[in-house]
Structures are given as C-alpha cells and as structure tokens.
Amino acid sequence: xxxxxxxxxxxxxxxxxxxxxxxxxxxxxxxxxxxxxxxxxxxxxxxxxxxxxxxxxxxxxxxxxxxxxxxxxxxxxxxxxxxxxxxxxxxxxxxxxxxxxxxxxxxxxxxxxxxxxxxxxxxxxxxxxxxxxxxxxxxxxxxxxxxxxxxxxxxxxxxxxxxxxxxxxxxxxxxxxxxxxxxxxxxxxxxxxxxxxxxxxxxxxxxxxxxxxxxxxxxxxxxxxxxxxxxxxxxxxxxxxxxxxxxxxxxxxxxxxxxxxxxxxxxxxxxxxxxxxxxxxxxx
Amino acid sequence: xxxxxxxxxxxxxxxxxxxxxxxxxxxxxxxxxxxxxxxxxxxxxxxxxxxxxxxxxxxxxxxxxxxxxxxxxxxxxxxxxxxxxxxxxxxxxxxxxxxxxxxxxxxxxxxxxxxxxxxxxxxxxxxxxxxxxxxxxxxxxxxxxxxxxxxxxxxxxxxxxxxxxxxxxxxxxxxxxxxxxxxxxxxxxxxxxxxxxxxxxxxxxxxxxxxxxxxxxxxxxxxxxxxxxxxxxxxxxxxxxxxxxxxxxxxxxxxxxxxxxxxxxxxxxxxxxxxxxxxxxxxxxxxxxxxxxxxxxxxxxxxxxxxxxxxxxxxxxxxxxxxxxxxxxxxxxxxxxxxxx
Ligand SMILES: Nc1ncnc2c1ncn2[C@@H]1O[C@H](COP(=O)(O)OP(=O)(O)OP(=O)(O)O)[C@@H](O)[C@H]1O
Ligand SMILES: [Mg+2]
Numbered sequence: 001x002x003x004x005x006x007x008x009x010x011x012x013x014x015x016x017x018x019x020x021x022x023x024x025x026x027x028x029x030x031x032x033x034x035x036x037x038x039x040x041x042x043x044x045x046x047x048x049x050x051x052x053x054x055x056x057x058x059x060x061x062x063x064x065x066x067x068x069x070x071x072x073x074x075x076x077x078x079x080x081x082x083x084x085x086x087x088x089x090x091x092x093x094x095x096x097x098x099x100x101x102x103x104x105x106x107x108x109x110x111x112x113x114x115x116x117x118x119x120x121x122x123x124x125x126x127x128x129x130x131x132x133x134x135x136x137x138x139x140x141x142x143x144x145x146x147x148x149x150x151x152x153x154x155x156x157x158x159x160x161x162x163x164x165x166x167x168x169x170x171x172x173x174x175x176x177x178x179x180x181x182x183x184x185x186x187x188x189x190x191x192x193x194x195x196x197x198x199x200x201x202x203x204x205x206x207x208x209x210x211x212x213x214x215x216x217x218x219x220x221x222x223x224x225x226x227x228x229x230x231x232x233x234x235x236x237x238x239x240x241x242x243x244x245x246x247x248x249x250x251x252x253x254x255x256x257x258x259x260x261x262x263x264x265x266x267x268x269x270x271x272x273x274x275x276x277x278x279x280x281x282x283x284x
Numbered sequence: 285x286x287x288x289x290x291x292x293x294x295x296x297x298x299x300x301x302x303x304x305x306x307x308x309x310x311x312x313x314x315x316x317x318x319x320x321x322x323x324x325x326x327x328x329x330x331x332x333x334x335x336x337x338x339x340x341x342x343x344x345x346x347x348x349x350x351x352x353x354x355x356x357x358x359x360x361x362x363x364x365x366x367x368x369x370x371x372x373x374x375x376x377x378x379x380x381x382x383x384x385x386x387x388x389x390x391x392x393x394x395x396x397x398x399x400x401x402x403x404x405x406x407x408x409x410x411x412x413x414x415x416x417x418x419x420x421x422x423x424x425x426x427x428x429x430x431x432x433x434x435x436x437x438x439x440x441x442x443x444x445x446x447x448x449x450x451x452x453x454x455x456x457x458x459x460x461x462x463x464x465x466x467x468x469x470x471x472x473x474x475x476x477x478x479x480x481x482x483x484x485x486x487x488x489x490x491x492x493x494x495x496x497x498x499x500x501x502x503x504x505x506x507x508x509x510x511x512x513x514x515x516x517x518x519x520x521x522x523x524x525x526x527x528x529x530x531x532x533x534x535x536x537x538x539x540x541x542x543x544x545x546x547x548x549x550x551x552x553x554x555x556x557x558x559x560x561x562x563x564x565x566x567x568x569x570x571x572x573x574x575x576x577x578x579x580x581x582x583x584x585x586x587x588x589x590x591x592x593x594x595x596x597x598x599x600x601x602x603x604x605x606x607x608x609x610x611x612x613x614x615x616x617x618x619x620x621x622x623x624x625x
Pocket of ligand 2: 335
C-alpha cells in the first residue's frame with residue numbers, strides 16, 4: 001500500500017522550538033490582545049478615567065494643604081506617584097484577563113496546541129505594557145493641562161519611562177499569577193487590588209514620608225513601590241541631591257528600584273508559568 | 285473533508301489502566317481503551333463519569349496518576365509536544381476568543397500550530413467556507429450564535445488536519461437543528477478517514493456516529509463494543525403489535541407464536557403483545573400478512589430496536605442521561621462561567 005499524500009497544510013508546519021518559537025507565539029498572543037483594545041473601549045476608558053480623577057482631585061483638593069518641600073509644586077510632586085499608580089493598577093487587568101481565559105476554556109485550548117508554555121503570559125504582559133504606556137501618555141497630557149511643569153532632562157524622561165515599562169512588565173506577572181491562582185474574574189478583580197492599596201498609599205506616591213509616624217515611615221521607605229516612585233520622580237523632575245533629600249529620597253533610589261523590580265520579576269515569572277502549567281489540573 | 289488520512293495503520297489511541305483522582309474524587313478508575321485508526325469511537329457516560337478527564341489526559345492537558353496512553357503512536361507524557369502538532373481538540377465548551385472575528389481566531393490558532401502567516405490565512409479561509417462561516421468571518425465571535433461558535437470551535441481543531449480528533453460533547457447545548465448539522469459534519473469527517481474520539485451523554489448520538497462505543501460509569505468502562513454488540517447484550521429486536529379490538533388479542537398472539545417464536549409477552553390492558561425476533565424485517569412482513577389474512581385490525585405494528593438507554597439501564601440499573609426534554613431545557617445554557625470578562 002502506497003503512503004497516502006500529506007494534507008497540504010502539514011507540509012508548511014514550521015519545525016521550530018525553543019526561544020524562537022516562544023517569541024513568535026508571544027507576538028501572536030500580544031497581537032490578539034492589542035486587537036482587542038479598541039473593541040472593548042470601556043476597559044481603556046475606565047483605565048484612563050480613574051487616574052485622571054486622581055490627578056484632578058489631588059491637584060485641587062490637597063494641593064493647598066500639602067507642602068512637599070524642595071520648592072516643588074504639589075502637581076509636580078504628584079505626577080510620578082500617578083504614573084506609578086496607573087501602571088501598578090493596570091496589573092489587575094492582566095489577572096482578570098487570564099482568569100477570563102481560564103473560565104472560557106481558552107487556556108485549555110492553548111495548552112492542547114504545540115505552543116511555548118510561556119507565550120500566553122508573555123504575550124499578555126507585553127500587550128499590557130503597550131496599554132499602560134498609552135494611559136501614561138494620556139496622564140502626561142492631563143498633568144500638563146493642570147500645571148505639571150517638570151524640569152527633567154530628556155535622558156531623565158527616557159529613564160523614567162524605562163522604569164515605568166519595567167514596573168508594568170513586572171507587576172503584570174504578579175497580576176498574572178493572581179489571576180491564574182484565583183481563576184475567577186470577580187475574585188481576580190478584588191484580589192488584584194487588595195495587595196496594591198497598602199503598597200500604593202503607604203508609599204511616597206502622594207505625600208512626603210517625612211511627615212509620617214516613625215513606624216509607618218520605616219515600612220514606606222523600604223518597600224519597592226516607594227523606590228520606583230522615587231526613581232521616577234528624581235528623573236522627571238531633574239532633582240538635585242539636596243532637593244531629593246528634602247523629598248525624603250535618599251541616594252541610589254534608581255538602583256534600589258531596579259533591584260526590587262528585577263528581583264520580583266525573577267520570582268514571579270517562573271511562579272506564573274508554573275501556575276499556568278497546572279491550570280488544567282484544577283477545577284474550572 | 286476527504287483529506288484526513290491516518291498516517292499509521294496501528295491503533296490511533298491506546299490507553300492502559302488510566303487513573304486520575306482530584307482529592308477524594310476518583311475521576312478515572314483504571315480505564316483501558318483502544319481506538320483503531322480511521323474509526324469513530326464513542327465514549328458514552330452520564331455527568332461526572334470521567335469523559336472530560338479521559339479526553340484531557342489523552343490530549344496532554346492532564347497527567348494521569350497512573351497508567352499509560354499513546355495517541356498517534358506517541359506517549360502522551362513523554363512526547364507531549366510532538367503529539368500536540370498531530371491532534372485536534374474541541375473541548376466541552378466553545379473555546380474561541382469572543383473579541384476576535386471568526387477569521388482572526390482561526391488565523392491565530394493556525395499561527396500557534398506553527399504555520400506561517402500566509403498559510404494560516406489560507407487555511408482559515410478554507411475552513412470558514414467549509415463550515416459555512418465565510419459570510420460571518422469578519423464579525424466578532426461575541427455576535428455569533430451558539431451553533432456558529434461550535435462550528436468555529438470545531439474548525440479551529442481541524443486546522444492542521446489532525447490525525448486524531450477529540451470532540452468533547454460536541455452537540456451539548458445545541459438546538460435540534462444545530463445538533464443534526466453537527467452530526468452531518470462529524471459523519472463527513474469520519475467518511476474522510478479521520479480518527480475521532482467523541483464523548484457524549486446521548487445514546488442516540490453514539491449510536492448514530494460511532495463505530496465502537498465504550499460506556500463509562502464512575503470512572504470505569506462498564507461495557508465496550510460495537511453498537512450491535514452492546515445491543516446484543518440486552519437482547520435483540522422485538523416485534524410489537526397493538527390490536528384495535530381486545531377480543532382479537534388471543535388470535536394475534538397465536539399468529540406471533542407460530543411465525544416468530546414461543547416467548548410472546550402479552551399486556552391485555554394495552555391490547556399489546558411483543559416477541560423477540562431474529563430476522564426482524566422479514567418477521568415484520570410475515571406478521572403483517574398473517575394478521576391481515578386473519579382479519580385482525582391493528583393499531584400499531586413495529587420493530588423495536590433497543591436503544592443505548594436500554595443498554596445503560598441494563599448495565600447499571602440506572603438511567604444514564606437527562607431525558608431529551610431536560611436536555612432541551614438545558615440547551616443553549618452557557619456554562620456558569622462563560623461570557624464573564
Ligand atoms: N479539575 C477538577 N477538580 C476536581 N474535581 C474534578 C476536576 N475535574 C473533574 N472532577 C471530578 O471528576 C469527576 C469526573 O469529571 P469529568 O469532568 O471527567 O466528567 P464528565 O464525564 O466529563 O462529566 P460531564 O458530562 O458533566 O462533562 C467528576 O466527579 C468531577 O466532579
Ligand atoms: Mg465533561
């Protein structure tokens with residue numbers, strides 16, 4: 001009996017594996033999420049409205065009563081906190097999206113395909129990076145409208161954006177792990193925010209920690225979010241060492257921020273991939 | 285759909301002693317299966333029997349606690365990655381992206397099967413046409429009906445002409461028309477030579493589509509064979525007659541006894557008699573002639589072929605699946621979690 005002819009499609013299957021395949025598949029998945037953004041405009045609209053409200057409220061309600069020091073206006077001080085908060089809160093959407101994929105059985109389908117196991121997660125975290133940067137762009141515009149006048153150099157801005165990108169990528173992996181662990185959209189929503197509140201508000205994002213009680217200050221000044229806010233703030237405002245000190249930013253904030261983010265990333269990536277691999281074995 | 289050509293002549297699926305527990309729940313309790321290449325195998329069982337668990341193990345999504353399985357000649361654990369480029373899976377609930385169009389979904393899955401972009405696109409168009417979705421290809425799946433989603437879902441599992449196709453309850457949730465249509469599609473795939481393992485709760489469905497059937501109950505295969513073999517286990521066909529006039533019943537019973545056999549069961553109240561027959565159609569014809577010749581008026585005369593419901597009842601003492609009415613009421617209901625986002 002002669003061998004049957006191969007169906008035409010099979011001859012085109014690329015025998016790829018390893019990092020090449022992981023990258024291609026991550027790009028395919030990122031494209032999936034980017035296509036979705038304009039089709040679910042509610043998501044991006046609310047992701048933008050929330051930080052705009054923060055900017056406006058903090059700018060006009062608190063600006064009069066908060067003196068941050070170093071001759072900086074409150075709006076100038078505030079914006080670094082807003083950028084970091086915006087990006088950090090964006091990680092919740094990563095978790096919600098993955099929980100939805102799990103609930104709808106899409107993850108099962110992906111796992112039945114000859115896919116790199118990391119691609120579903122990498123693709124989503126990269127797409128979330130793009131979305132976050134869009135929102136940050138809107139925030140810069142809103143800030144400029146209400147009096148944000150930063151003095152940072154171009155290099156300062158580039159490195160600040162670099163920090164925000166790394167923050168987005170890192171926290172998306174945290175969000176991904178939360179979503180994969182809780183597996184339900186509703187829980188991913190609340191669980192995703194809960195841990196963010198203390199880290200965001202008990203940080204240097206909105207106020208100078210110098211005015212906090214000692215015990216709180218000890219936490220605030222040593223937690224990662226503060227390091228990232230301080231790094232971004234120093235860069236976009238082009239703070240001199242003295243001005244930085246007046247804002248409770250000790251030297252080397254950039255290095256500490258970098259170390260924290262890379263450290264969290266190194267822990268969260270394998271954790272998320274592990275949770276992903278185990279996803280099918282757990283109840284729907 | 286004539287291009288599904290099994291590449292090996294051996295069995296397409298072999299499983300030995302598969303076991304799987306979730307905590308205290310034993311989902312599979314030692315399952316053996318052999319599916320010949322180019323045949324349709326029906327895995328039949330009620331809710332919670334372990335059908336989905338078996339499919340997940342065979343499609344590399346889950347690891348069995350114990351036992352081994354090979355699909356298309358590849359071990360499902362050790363050669364999982366290779367295997368994934370040779371199988372197709374349509375899960376119990378349509379797993380397509382709601383916010384992508386039909387075409388975008390198929391192109392995405394094609395790329396994930398490691399096809400180049402242009403090939404993925406060509407194949408997507410081919411499948412969209414084949415499944416009657418070409419006109420809706422540019423609409424987001426969110427706007428699709430349940431039947432369209434199911435067809436798209438099935439199309440996605442056929443992208444690479446899989447050697448073995450797994451369909452987990454392909455018609456659950458479809459209306460009767462959608463179900464008939466899905467049956468036609470599956471029959472066409474089977475006629476094209478595909479090896480298909482499908483699970484179902486519907487006896488009628490397994491009866492119609494499958495060459496061989498395994499009945500799964502509480503994680504065990506309690507019966508296996510061709511439809512005919514299973515039916516033989518509980519006896520073959522019966523000739524059933526209902527007479528118009530109760531007074532004619534004894535004479536009708538005499539006719540059945542002489543022409544069909546001695547074991548006539550009589551239900552006088554319902555003016556009804558039945559008898560097991562071997563050559564069903566011939567016995568039916570003879571009975572019509574004789575009853576007519578004897579001047580007996582009949583309300584109903586029929587040949588009853590045992591359904592797989594009868595098989596299940598006789599094997600387990602329980603009824604297997606929800607009745608068709610219940611199932612119809614269930615139709616279209618999304619899984620509790622679907623649509624959440
Ligand atoms: N991930 C899981 N975690 C815990 N229990 C599970 C899990 N998957 C299945 N089970 C249990 O294992 C048993 C078999 O489930 P399975 O989904 O394989 O059944 P099924 O035959 O597909 O049922 P259905 O017809 O309802 O789809 C059930 O008792 C189910 O509750
Ligand atoms: Mg099932």
